Amino acid sequence: MTPPPTTDPPLRGAEPTTVRDALERGDPLPGTAGFAGELDGRLVRDVLGRVQLFVDGEATTDDTSPAWAFEPSALSDPQLFPAGGVAPVSDPVSGQESRWTLPESDPETDRDAALEALERAIETAAETVRRDDREIAVAFSGGVDSALVAELLDAPLYVVGFPDSHDVEAARTAADAMGRDLTVVDLEPADLERVVPKVARATGRTNAMDVQIALPLYLVGERVAADGFDALAVGQGADELFGGYEKVVRLDHRVEAETVRGAVREQIRSLPMQLPRDVLTIDATGLEPVAPFLHDAVVEAALRLPDDLLVDEDERKRGFRRVAARHLPAEIANRDKKAVQYGSLVARELDRLARQAGYKRRMDDHVSKYVESLLADPETQSD
Numbered sequence: 001m002t003p004p005p006t007t008d009p010p011l012r013g014a015e016p017t018t019v020r021d022a023l024e025r026g027d028p029l030p031g032t033a034g035f036a037g038e039l040d041g042r043l044v045r046d047v048l049g050r051v052q053l054f055v056d057g058e059a060t061t062d063d064t065s066p067a068w069a070f071e072p073s074a075l076s077d078p079q080l081f082p083a084g085g086v087a088p089v090s091d092p093v094s095g096q097e098s099r100w101t102l103p104e105s106d107p108e109t110d111r112d113a114a115l116e117a118l119e120r121a122i123e124t125a126a127e128t129v130r131r132d133d134r135e136i137a138v139a140f141s142g143g144v145d146s147a148l149v150a151e152l153l154d155a156p157l158y159v160v161g162f163p164d165s166h167d168v169e170a171a172r173t174a175a176d177a178m179g180r181d182l183t184v185v186d187l188e189p190a191d192l193e194r195v196v197p198k199v200a201r202a203t204g205r206t207n208a209m210d211v212q213i214a215l216p217l218y219l220v221g222e223r224v225a226a227d228g229f230d231a232l233a234v235g236q237g238a239d240e241l242f243g244g245y246e247k248v249v250r251l252d253h254r255v256e257a258e259t260v261r262g263a264v265r266e267q268i269r270s271l272p273m274q275l276p277r278d279v280l281t282i283d284a285t286g287l288e289p290v291a292p293f294l295h296d297a298v299v300e301a302a303l304r305l306p307d308d309l310l311v312d313e314d315e316r317k318r319g320f321r322r323v324a325a326r327h328l329p330a331e332i333a334n335r336d337k338k339a340v341q342y343g344s345l346v347a348r349e350l351d352r353l354a355r356q357a358g359y360k361r362r363m364d365d366h367v368s369k370y371v372e373s374l375l376a377d378p379e380t381q382s383d
Contacts, residue, residue: 011037011044012070013051019044028084028100029296033128036070036081041089043068047100049083049272050294052279055092067092071283072204083272102269105303107261114309118301119323125295126152134230136290139220140182142170143337144317145235148324149292151178153233160185160220160344167216167343170335177329185223189349193374195219196350200375202284203277208367212341212350214281221285232282236275237293240267241302242320243311260310268299 011019013035020039022030034050037043045053052070057077059067065076067089072078079093084100087093108114129136130153138150140157150157159171163186175182192215199214200206221232239245241264247254248263257263271294282289292298309319316336325333341347354370355361363369 011035011039023099028103029300031296033295038089043081043087043089043092045081045083045085047084047102048294049275052276053081054078055081057093059092080276103303107306108304111306111309114305115319115322118319119326121297121301122323124297125292128295129153129290129292135228136231136233137224137229138233140171141167141337141340141343142174144321144324144333144335145238147174147328147332149233149235151327155233158183158185158220158224160187160216162187162345162349165343165345166338170337174332177332185220187219189353191219192346192350192353196371196374198284199281200371203280205277206368206371206375208365208371210277211371212347214277215346216340216344217278217281218285221282221287225286229287231288231290233290235293236278236291238317238320240271241293241299242317244317249311249313261307264310
């Protein structure tokens, strides 16, 4: 087997010495923003799967084609390498074993100390991003997550959505409150038709929910790249880390845990399944994704938040909002927002396009069927 045909370093996201030390000590959070690739004849990927790594399910020991790659399109049978996994390059599929798991952390007993630790961690993550020589823009929805990223990075703000969407209006009012300029990427239905096949190919996913979430990311990234930026900063991870979901409060059928703390950990463990969609989408626009809240320091501080700084029926992401309020106007720090596919109205408009194309709601998973039809259209094959 051979490594992927690339001039890039075989290990992305961290220095080899850092990963070697993490392997030796079994440290799942060694102070990086994720890593993946080849190191000393082994494939490695961080515990949250923040850097993407794929192996070829059809590779054999005498194969001359690549056994692994950072992009699925380079392989004949791409399979996502497991987060926290290690495997010999000579046996990248059957030789996989788990090396890192999310640590069990006791909650901090001092509420103020927990908030101070979280603020230091978020500032450390932002400083790490600022040290890199990249031109960065922020995907800005006007909610607390992207607003705190924008404030700490002091980077230009871009929002995407249909003209009457919640996100465009929320971003405008938040930008005004922060005294910042805002670039609005107004969408038309034709934008969705044009981009759906690109998103489906980039992510390898055609289900309606994944495509609806990825479309706004691609469309804002497309504009940011056209404006000459190198990277797109996002607020991803905050909902999972700090208790931003209704299902965590309700402990309903969507979670297996029986406590709020357990449900938050469950959401954190779901990140390796979500991140490939988002990372591959942003990559497809030619930009580097930047997610400050997914830095190891922030994850570690989040795991130690006491229960009363997580979520209850009155407030979600309580500890995170307390830290954000030290940097943002209170109206933004305390603001709730809609999921991007709904706040941008992309989900509504994609559903409308599907029905116009003959995929009615009475059909099972009608939007996914519409996506698959666009992907199969010969006119989109060369896009």
